[in-house]
Amino acid sequence: MLARGNQTPISDMFYDLRDGTKLLCLLEVLTNRTFKRERGRMRVHHLNNVSRALDVLKEQKVRLVNISNNDIVDGNPKITLALSWTIFLHWQVNDIMKELMATMNQSNLEKALLLWCQQNTEPYPGVEIRNFTTSWSDGLAFAALIHRWRPDVTDFGLIASKPDPNERLELAFKHAQEVFGIEKLLDPEGIFDFHKPKDFINGNFLLCNIFN
Known part of the structure; x- marks a missing residue:
């Protein structure tokens, strides 16, 4: 742009x-x-x-x-990400998400996005999404969402079989970049640092997934 x-x-x-x-x-x-x-x-x-x-x-x-x-x-990382997220929401997301929000009878964008994630990952074992922070720290939610839309190139079972959450996250991010062209905005180690502004990062990741 x-x-x-x-x-x-x-x-x-x-x-x-x-x-x-x-x-x-x-x-x-x-x-x-x-x-x-x-x-x-x-x-x-x-x-x-x-x-x-x-x-x-x-x-x-x-x-x-x-x-x-x-x-x-x-x-300031947190404030800069908050500003970029706010601009993104105002100009790109609200119009695109209107139909989805109406279908879900939901007026709050973040809640609509969370509900969308829950619905699209429901069949996957071990995946329980309650928020945009801790629910994503083991890598399974990322892997499930990517597999949901591209099961032909993403092996959820392979990613889920990895015992190390860092390795699962790394594989999920790699698939997201290769399949959807979504840049990795956070290292796996950063997902475990709950002082970082992951709400904005994970939200951007998910919205990129939807738009693709």
């Missing part, structure tokens, strides 16, 4: 969004508008650019909770 705004792709989300220029470019593509930005390299210029981007999001009725320009400029 950034290529449409003549910007180089993002290689490190936490670093590349810090000066606000790529963020403003993304919003230009999404809103079909042009926004003035400051080209200086000092922190104050970066803060002003990010502030302008946050103001644009508020104008678009995007709900921002505890997201400040300082956090983005500082490269």
Whole structure:
């Protein structure tokens, strides 16, 4: 999407969004508008650019909770992921998920996504999804969801037979990248670190799975 705004792709989300220029470019593509930005390299210029981007999001009725320009400029991982997830939800997910949410008689997107995961992994032994954090730590939920849509190239039994959860996660992520083109956003070890913002990461992974 950034290529449409003549910007180089993002290689490190936490670093590349810090000066606000790529963020403003993304919003230009999404809103079909042009926004003035400051080209200086000092922190104050970066803060002003990010502030302008946050103001644009508020104008678009995007709900921002505890997201400040300082956090983005500082490269705060949790806040940066929260911002990207919020933008993703507003412009891409809500419209695509409307039919699914209506079918499930569910108005909350996160609950609808959780219910979708539960329904699609119900036949798989050992898989019990209750949230977007601990329920995914053993790798079985990831493997089941991938196998559900591509059983021809994914061996759920093989992945489930691995005694090490890290190995199961690594295999599941490898299949996701090879089959669906979904980039690995978190190392297996990170799934066990419950201080990391996995809700956003796992949610992005699942939504990419749905869209594919």
